[in-house]
Amino acid sequence: MAGPQCRPGTLRRLGIAHAGVCGIALRAGSSSGSQRMKYLVLFAILAVVFGVWRHRREPVAQQPPRAGNPPPPQDMVACAHCGLHFPRADAIVQHGRAYCCADHLRAGSL
Ligand SMILES: [Zn+2]
Structure with missing residues (x-):
């Protein structure tokens, strides 16, 4: 039923x-x-x-959405104080050494 x-x-x-x-x-x-x-x-x-x-x-x-050509790879550098790798454009350079932030610049230059 x-x-x-x-x-x-x-x-x-x-x-x-x-x-x-x-x-x-x-x-x-x-x-x-x-x-x-x-x-x-x-x-x-x-x-x-x-x-x-x-x-x-x-x-x-x-299918993934196509967004034109991928961006070119960025040049990377290592922080002279902590060793972190980051884009060269974001680096703080002093005396030929690259630092990731102002604190590591101060700590590295001491
Ligand atoms: Zn650092």
């Missing part, structure tokens, strides 16, 4: 696939198997169509 979900108003709202399942439940005791097979075939076709549609969609979704 069908549950309370399979009332006619509910079938209209839930769509074709669920209606097929409810149709099977309503006809479980009947001798007519062709109605059941009709819904099973319909459900199988919908599942195959959904699988093909998803398979074709996935490669498009997995």
